[in-house]
Amino acid sequence: MGLTRYGAGLEEIEALLASWGEKGYRARQLWDGLYRRRAPLEELTDLGKGLRDRLATALPLELAPCTGTTADKGATTKWLWSATAGNPGVRGVPGVEVETVLMHYRDRATVCVSSQAGCAMGCTFCATGQAGFERHLTAGEIVEQVARAQHASRSRVSNVVFMGMGEPLANFDATWAAVLRLHHHLGISARHLTVSTVGVVPGIRRLAEQTLPVTLAVSLHAPDDKLRDELVPLNRRYPLDEVLAAAGEYLDRSGRRLSFEYAMIDGVNDSPAQAGALARRLAGMGAHVNLIPLNPTPGFGVPASPPERIARFADRLRAGGVNATVRRNRGTSIDAACGQLRARHRHAPATMVGATREE
Numbered sequence: 001m002g003l004t005r006y007g008a009g010l011e012e013i014e015a016l017l018a019s020w021g022e023k024g025y026r027a028r029q030l031w032d033g034l035y036r037r038r039a040p041l042e043e044l045t046d047l048g049k050g051l052r053d054r055l056a057t058a059l060p061l062e063l064a065p066c067t068g069t070t071a072d073k074g075a076t077t078k079w080l081w082s083a084t085a086g087n088p089g090v091r092g093v094p095g096v097e098v099e100t101v102l103m104h105y106r107d108r109a110t111v112c113v114s115s116q117a118g119c120a121m122g123c124t125f126c127a128t129g130q131a132g133f134e135r136h137l138t139a140g141e142i143v144e145q146v147a148r149a150q151h152a153s154r155s156r157v158s159n160v161v162f163m164g165m166g167e168p169l170a171n172f173d174a175t176w177a178a179v180l181r182l183h184h185h186l187g188i189s190a191r192h193l194t195v196s197t198v199g200v201v202p203g204i205r206r207l208a209e210q211t212l213p214v215t216l217a218v219s220l221h222a223p224d225d226k227l228r229d230e231l232v233p234l235n236r237r238y239p240l241d242e243v244l245a246a247a248g249e250y251l252d253r254s255g256r257r258l259s260f261e262y263a264m265i266d267g268v269n270d271s272p273a274q275a276g277a278l279a280r281r282l283a284g285m286g287a288h289v290n291l292i293p294l295n296p297t298p299g300f301g302v303p304a305s306p307p308e309r310i311a312r313f314a315d316r317l318r319a320g321g322v323n324a325t326v327r328r329n330r331g332t333s334i335d336a337a338c339g340q341l342r343a344r345h346r347h348a349p350a351t352m353v354g355a356t357r358e359e
């Protein structure tokens, strides 16, 4: 595989420019432009047009936009990309489709990246899980998602969450290489880098061995193994006790407060008794639970819990000593949830997805 815009390291860029007979400082200039200034190549006018054109070909982008839609009065933008793994010129080899979401909040801008095209974990309520696994993304493809979102963003991207398509800890090496690039070069702090996992226990342990203490989010969705086995098939391999023990080790090693994700599914996992059971399991971990109203998917016929039930669930968790917040659904009108934009795109390939309805 050849070099790519956001896959290439500084040394590779230095070697490339040296082989063209360019002056030594040019590589640093390019690197600073791409990462410190966070600018697209065509805006790096200090490099000169001829050199930029040559670089555009030698360091191709890996993501071609299929669709880009906005919602929430412009505060949420979602892209569906065709990812080419550095082979944009190969005819007849279609790229895989992946999603990225940019969310502006009052005090920050967050990018949600995909780590894989598809996912092998098969969570029953998840559009990506329903469609199955295609391939791992490369570190360059992950970093490029953040860079491209930054180019379109009205403010500086301060947070990156690995909560798009795929299971990041099942693609550990590329995920971690991307994390390091985002931290060391794009300047995103470790606390503001969140890796979300469905509970890949060996991956959580490996994460705990790294020196950069990123934030860990674990997707739970059920307070007991019986229900979790149904919703999250990986639970049969790594049951709740093991997942929580690994998360506890991560907390000890990193000192970072843990986050738990819990999709609220009507009549399935949202009773006060289940909230009580969850609170007992998480007691003493100092964790934070994000309650996410389920985004309905075609392959899972159950709706989201009604808001009042979610509020009661949150109250019950708090009464049990566990911090809880309800996550506002962002970009529901543009299917801005894991795998959903792609699912819609596939079913209606000829139409522009998600009218830019603002809510």
Ligand code: SAH
Pocket (backbone or CB within 6 Å): 125, 126, 127, 162, 163, 164, 165, 166, 167, 168, 196, 197, 198, 217, 218, 219, 261, 262, 263, 292, 293, 294, 295, 296, 297, 337, 338
């Ligand atoms: N594979 C990782 C990260 C990507 S999924 C993980 O599962 O944690 C990111 C989050 O979106 C997870 O918490 C996942 O459970 C949640 N999610 C997936 N499908 C959803 C849906 N239909 N509605 C609400 N949340 C969903």
Ligand code: SF4
Pocket (backbone or CB within 6 Å): 119, 120, 121, 122, 123, 126, 127, 128, 129, 130, 164, 165, 166, 167, 198, 219, 338
């Ligand atoms: Fe994969 Fe996460 Fe979806 Fe489960 S919820 S299928 S782990 S992307």
